[in-house]
Amino acid sequence: MTNKYQTVLPTGILAGIAATLLVLGANAQSSFASVLYAASALPILVAGLGWGNRAAIVGVVTAAVLGALLVSPLFALAMAVFTLIPAGWLSHLANLARPASELGGPDNLMAWYPISDILLHLCGLVTVAVIALGVVIGYGPELTGQMVDAMTEALKSQEPAFTPDPAGMEQTKAMIVLMLPLVQGGIWVMLLFAAFYIAVRIVSRSGRALRPREDMPSALRMNRHAIFIFLAGILLTFVGGIPAMIGAVICGTFGAGFLMAGFASIHFRSQGKDWRVPVLVLCYLASMLLLPAIAILVLGLSDTRRTIALTPVRSSANPDENKN
Numbered sequence: 001m002t003n004k005y006q007t008v009l010p011t012g013i014l015a016g017i018a019a020t021l022l023v024l025g026a027n028a029q030s031s032f033a034s035v036l037y038a039a040s041a042l043p044i045l046v047a048g049l050g051w052g053n054r055a056a057i058v059g060v061v062t063a064a065v066l067g068a069l070l071v072s073p074l075f076a077l078a079m080a081v082f083t084l085i086p087a088g089w090l091s092h093l094a095n096l097a098r099p100a101s102e103l104g105g106p107d108n109l110m111a112w113y114p115i116s117d118i119l120l121h122l123c124g125l126v127t128v129a130v131i132a133l134g135v136v137i138g139y140g141p142e143l144t145g146q147m148v149d150a151m152t153e154a155l156k157s158q159e160p161a162f163t164p165d166p167a168g169m170e171q172t173k174a175m176i177v178l179m180l181p182l183v184q185g186g187i188w189v190m191l192l193f194a195a196f197y198i199a200v201r202i203v204s205r206s207g208r209a210l211r212p213r214e215d216m217p218s219a220l221r222m223n224r225h226a227i228f229i230f231l232a233g234i235l236l237t238f239v240g241g242i243p244a245m246i247g248a249v250i251c252g253t254f255g256a257g258f259l260m261a262g263f264a265s266i267h268f269r270s271q272g273k274d275w276r277v278p279v280l281v282l283c284y285l286a287s288m289l290l291l292p293a294i295a296i297l298v299l300g301l302s303d304t305r306r307t308i309a310l311t312p313v314r315s316s317a318n319p320d321e322n323k324n
Contacts, residue, residue, distance in 0.1 A: 012055040015043035016062025023067070023079050038191035040079070041087035045199035048091025050208035056088040081132065083192070086125045090196050093118050095210045100310055110313050112211055114306040115219040119260070120226050122196075123189055123253045130185045130249045139245070144177040178237060178248040185252030190260060212311045217271065220264035222257050224304040230254040255297055259287075262300030 019040040026036035044063075048056030063084055067076030093113050100109040137143070152164055197216065204213040229250060236247025266283055270276040286292035 008051050008055045009058060011047050011051050012058025013062050015047035015055065015059035016064075016066065018043040019059065019063040019084060020066040020070070020079075023063075023083070024070070034187065034191060037083060038188070038195050041083045041192055041195040042199055044084050044087040045091050045196055046202055048088055049094055049199055049210065050203040050206065052095065052210070053088075053092050056091050060084045060088050078133075082129045082188075086122065086129070086192060087195070089125065090118060090122060090192075091199075093121060094196075094200070097211075099313070103308070108313055109310045112309040112311070114223075114308050115214060115216075116221045116223045116304070116306045118196075119193065119220070119257050120223045122193060123226065123229075123257045126185055126189050126192065127249050127253045130181055130188070130253070131246060134181065134245065134249075139181070140242075141173065141177050144180065145173050148173050148176060178244060181245055182248040182252035182255075185249045186256035186259075189253050189256040193260060212309055214307075214309050217264050217267035219307045219309070220261055221303060221305050221307065222254075222261045222300060223306060226254055226257060227301060227304060230258065230301075258300035259293065259297045260300070261303065262296035262298070263287075265299050265303045266296070 019042075022036050022040035022043075026033040026040070029036065040063075044056055044059045047059045060080060064076045064080045067079050096113040097110045099107070100111040101107045103111050133139070148169065152169070200209070200211075200213060203209040233247045233250025233254060236243045237251065238244070239247070263283070266280065270279055273279075283292070283296065287296055
């Protein structure tokens with residue numbers, strides 16, 4: 001146990017350095033910026049899942065300090081809010097456990113925080129982060145209108161005969177102002193959960209995992225309470241103005257959660273089937289279109305549950321385990 005404590009500080013510092021380098025790489029390489037930004041959560045997740053909360057906190061603080069020194073305090077704050085703090089919180093939730101007897105289970109087992117609740121927290125965190133970003137940059141119809149006008153002027157310079165219909169332009173601007181936060185929130189949820197999944201596999205293979213590795217096709221579902229939040233987001237989009245933009249963010253983040261749950265359900269239902277591979281390939285390719293993606297999302301909406309992983313009680317309790 002002493003050796004583990006001695007490695008917490010250097011592990012956290014290395015995780016923070018790695019996260020900072022990945023974010024700086026994202027700024028330098030715009031082609032893979034989103035992937036590199038999401039990958040910056042991976043070192044913090046690995047540190048938290050394998051070495052506990054202290055290592056994750058040290059990693060977040062180290063990355064924030066480096067970001068402030070190398071770039072700016074605003075850069076460090078954005079990096080922490082959008083990637084590092086969510087990563088640290090996810091690793092904290094994943095390490096939460098309580099005696100299964102408190103939930104009506106056997107006395108000799110521990111119950112771990114459900115994956116469905118972890119995904120619910122992730123959707124909520126990304127929702128808050130995207131809304132905060134919108135407030136900071138002044139996102140709204142004026143900003144998106146300028147973007148659409150700039151794109152139109154660029155098209156006109158290439159095709160002088162191009163004359164957009166004014167009514168069509170207004171419809172496009174109204175659609176873009178809702179589509180951008182919806183897409184951004186959804187993609188960010190999926191990228192961060194992918195980082196969480198990869199970190200779980202890395203830590204499990206290393207033998208340092210505090211939490212048992214679960215079968216994602218059977219465990220990855222959304223909490224049933226998320227349905228009401230998702231429906232509230234849909235209703236807000238019809239209100240207009242700022243509530244509509246907030247609703248679009250909620251639809252994107254929680255819709256991404258239900259979409260991933262739908263894919264997990266397909267993986268689970270196709271296990272052991274001869275047609276598994278071609279059907280999965282077809283589903284992933286078809287999900288690039290709107291209607292098939294909605295069908296998979298509805299499948300995720302129809303299968304909401306909390307799957308709790310159980311493991312034997314360890315002889316010595318880990319100090320980073322907390323009751324959920």
